[in-house]
Amino acid sequence: MKQFEFITRYDNFESRRQGRTRYQVLSRQKDVKKILINGAALIITVDENDKLKVLKNKSLLIVNGVISEIFNFNGKKIKGVDLVYNAYEREGMVVTPGFINGHAHPPMYLLRSSMSLDKGSMAEQLAKMAQFEKNMNFEDFVIGAIGDFTEEQKNGITTTFSHYSIFNAVEEAARITHHNVINAISAVSNSHPENNVAMAEKILKNSKKYYTIPAIAIHYIHKASPQQLMQIKGLIKKYKVLFTMHAAETEGFVAECVKKYGNRTAFALDKLGLLNSNVVLSHSVHFTDEEIKLVKKRKAGIIHLPTSNKIHKSGEFKYPKFYTEGAVNQIALGTDSVISKNSLDLLSEALQTRIMHHDKKIVFYEDLFKMLTSNAARILKLGKVGKILPGHRADLSIWKLNDRGFIPYNEKKPLSLVGNMITHGGSFIRDLMINGEFVISNRAHNFINETALLNQLQNSHMELRRRMGKS
Numbered sequence: 361m362k363q364f365e366f367i368t369r370y371d372n373f374e375s376r377r378q379g380r381t382r383y384q385v386l387s388r389q390k391d392v393k394k395i396l397i398n399g400a401a402l403i404i405t406v407d408e409n410d411k412l413k414v415l416k417n418k419s420l421l422i423v424n425g426v427i428s429e430i431f432n433f434n435g436k437k438i439k440g441v442d443l444v445y446n447a448y449e450r451e452g453m454v455v456t457p458g459f460i461n462g463h464a465h466p467p468m469y470l471l472r473s474s475m476s477l478d479k480g481s482m483a484e485q486l487a488k489m490a491q492f493e494k495n496m497n498f499e500d501f502v503i504g505a506i507g508d509f510t511e512e513q514k515n516g517i518t519t520t521f522s523h524y525s526i527f528n529a530v531e532e533a534a535r536i537t538h539h540n541v542i543n544a545i546s547a548v549s550n551s552h553p554e555n556n557v558a559m560a561e562k563i564l565k566n567s568k569k570y571y572t573i574p575a576i577a578i579h580y581i582h583k584a585s586p587q588q589l590m591q592i593k594g595l596i597k598k599y600k601v602l603f604t605m606h607a608a609e610t611e612g613f614v615a616e617c618v619k620k621y622g623n624r625t626a627f628a629l630d631k632l633g634l635l636n637s638n639v640v641l642s643h644s645v646h647f648t649d650e651e652i653k654l655v656k657k658r659k660a661g662i663i664h665l666p667t668s669n670k671i672h673k674s675g676e677f678k679y680p681k682f683y684t685e686g687a688v689n690q691i692a693l694g695t696d697s698v699i700s701k702n703s704l705d706l707l708s709e710a711l712q713t714r715i716m717h718h719d720k721k722i723v724f725y726e727d728l729f730k731m732l733t734s735n736a737a738r739i740l741k742l743g744k745v746g747k748i749l750p751g752h753r754a755d756l757s758i759w760k761l762n763d764r765g766f767i768p769y770n771e772k773k774p775l776s777l778v779g780n781m782i783t784h785g786g787s788f789i790r791d792l793m794i795n796g797e798f799v800i801s802n803r804a805h806n807f808i809n810e811t812a813l814l815n816q817l818q819n820s821h822m823e824l825r826r827r828m829g830k831s
């Protein structure tokens with residue numbers, strides 16, 4: 361869309377890259393199809409058997425957006441490479457799969473300063489948030505989502521499951537930032553009551569024409585009618601799409617569900633035919649042991665959001681029960697919006713997960729790393745994504761090894777790197793690849809002018825406040 365061009369970069373980033381030592385561009389920018397990540401000091405990934413591995417001194421060959429080979433540094437001569445990324449000099453780089461965010465409301469990024477640090481009660485804050493959202497225009501939604509995705513990218517996130525009521529704004533922001541997005545449109549929305557199931561179907565019908573992958577959402581089960589839920593069930597079956605909602609976030613919402621559907625959330629969903637592997641339940645705080653067993657059996661995805669749950673005083677997710685039921689591989693993590701977590705980062709969310717549960721059950725670093733990568737890819741049905749293996753999509757986060765997020769670590773037990781990475785609580789990546797394309801190089805975004813973006817976010821935020829007559 362023309363109206364957002366002021367924010368996209370126009371300088372020649374091919375020449376920017378050539379000026380930096382890690383990039384050696386051997387063909388024209390637009391012809392870059394074959395990329396060699398040469399000599400990564402360490403690769404941290406989950407392998408084909410779902411085991412966490414750390415590989416030393418390996419090179420990666422990427423062809424047309426897919427990892428085609430992994431081999432020993434300097435162990436092979438590769439012909440016809442368009443771009444070489446030097447990952448070995450100056451202590452070298454650590455490569456991980458791009459992280460996958462299981463739950464976000466990207467356009468709300470514009471509201472960062474408005475809520476979570478206020479003195480008011482949660483109910484007052486949520487009411488205020490609804491007021492803000494009501495006054496946001498299309499451009500606000502897009503700018504907010506661009507702010508959200510680019511911050512996630514800096515934190516190593518390459519795919520986001522967005523849950524929001526304005527499909528086109530999230531679509532536009534994903535296209536502009538080159539971010540992978542599953543774009544779940546709220547068919548039953550708190551902030552946009554005009555949304556409905558027919559509108560969601562119109563999008564699903566045309567899914568091929570979008571940059572994002574369409575999906576369906578509802579805010580809460582108790583806000584949807586039985587008829588709407590039946591229609592949604594039909595759409596899931598017909599279009600084979602993901603369906604997501606805030607599930608059992610508080611006991612109050614569970615009580616509303618019991619009142620309307622005669623059962624607690626997981627049982628109610630099951631009875632409606634809405635508990636299966638196409639269903640992704642965010643929060644899932646107030647599940648009974650029986651509900652957790654059922655969720656495990658039906659293979660529904662669970663998005664754990666400990667920071668949000670703490671900030672909103674929602675309660676404590678029953679991680680120990682998920683663990684004893686063998687359902688940990690159904691759990692991924694999410695950021696929620698900036699109303700619920702101040703930094704859109706999953707490493708700090710992994711740390712928060714560990715801290716929230718450690719007096720009852722230690723959450724192993726290996727399991728946390730899977731929640732950010734392979735578990736999330738499985739739950740979100742992303743196919744060959746979330747692991748660094750041949751045939752997998754080249755979504756890669758590249759981190760400097762000589763960094764406080766890693767150093768010092770036990771070189772004889774390189775898995776200790778994962779603990780360091782998580783307990784450090786987040787650091788920015790140096791380079792980021794999405795679908796085989798460098799989106800961030802040398803810590804700068806290749807498609808967004810960050811200064812222009814921050815200026816616009818600030819202006820749009822103050823403009824929104826002016827429109828609402830607030831100081």
Ligand SMILES: [Zn+2]
Nearest residue numbers: 465606696697
């Ligand atoms: Zn949410």
